[in-house]
Amino acid sequence: MTINPYAGSPFSYVAEPPAAPYSIVELMPGVRNLLEYVRLEAGERVLLLMEHAVDPVVVQAIGAAAAYRDADVRILSVAPFSPGGWDREAPLDIETAAFREADVVISGTWWGEVHTAPLFFDQIKSRSSRFLSLHMTATAGALLTGGRLPAEVFYALLRRALRQLTAAGSIRVTSERGTDVTFSGLTFDPDPGAMRPGDWRPFPYGGANFWPTDTEGVLVVEDSTVTGVPEEPVRITLEGNLVRKIEGGAAAEQLRRYAPGGYYMRHGLFGLNPKVRVSGGTQFEREKHAGAFYCGLDGLTGGVPVKTGPGFAHCDCQIDRPTVLVDGEVFVERGRLLMLDEPEIREVAAQFGPPEVILDDNPVMILPRRYTGAPTR
Incomplete structure (x- = not known):
């Protein structure tokens, strides 16, 4: 187990x-x-x-x-x-x-x-x-x-991430548990800025969302909305953006039963919020933690992907500490989002308090109240 x-x-x-x-x-x-x-x-x-x-x-x-x-x-x-x-x-x-x-x-x-x-x-x-x-x-x-991370710091992280991610030809995600999957043909959510009528946003804010046209490799589930944490590894093989095989005991059977018509890879997200908790958090909190990764499998409709409506079998799969390569360049290393150390990000964080506090990705350390609001003078 x-x-x-x-x-x-x-x-x-x-x-x-x-x-x-x-x-x-x-x-x-x-x-x-x-x-x-x-x-x-x-x-x-x-x-x-x-x-x-x-x-x-x-x-x-x-x-x-x-x-x-x-x-x-x-x-x-x-x-x-x-x-x-x-x-x-x-x-x-x-x-x-x-x-x-x-x-x-x-x-x-x-x-x-x-x-x-x-x-x-x-x-x-x-x-x-x-x-x-x-x-x-x-x-x-x-x-x-x-929720305590200042929005300006998140937007700085998102803008910096999108500069690198939107230009990528391929993104490879691996983990120590065996995930090795490559995404290509990528479309990312742009930096949203101020909310407008018709907008949908998650809170706490947390990541860079994308849709691939091709996904190849093996995804080893650490946690999912359908299975929870599986008792034994669940291996999902993807080819041509479609799920071709699901292996791994009772949890694999639960996943197959949830969408008997099959799955495709609908989207993925790279977490950017260093203050989102990990231990004790729900999956939809942990996915937003800086350096985390999750992806959403969606049910096929009549054997094909239909992205204009719900697939009615959406399953989000979590990888807590991945390594992410963007066109071969390290973006996340074993769960550490490298851009947290970059001067342009630290400069924005410094408007609210010590950058080493604002950007510390230890989720047990709660951001002090005085560093959560208006820029310091």
């Missing part, structure tokens, strides 16, 4: 420990960054779309901060969303009606929009709302750690 420190990661908000009521004080730096990221303005209609099991302290912190900015706040408590289209007939009329009327939606769901047709990305883009997703991250832990 594989021993993994993340084997106890929570599987839903029900499994998350509750926050003490007074901890709302410590959540406010992260909530402030959240509202600045979504560019909340006075008078805007804000919908907090929160699953029933989300910690009330988290909901109160976000709602109170939005109200303090003179926003018109509505809180809608909803049933948990099901993964992968398992409950395709679930009535979501109330949720979608509220979403259509909001200027800003802050969503606290576990499985997120990628699994739900009425709230899928094409529906978000067709509306005027700005949609901020706390996908598995509507937790005190996420707001206290990754």
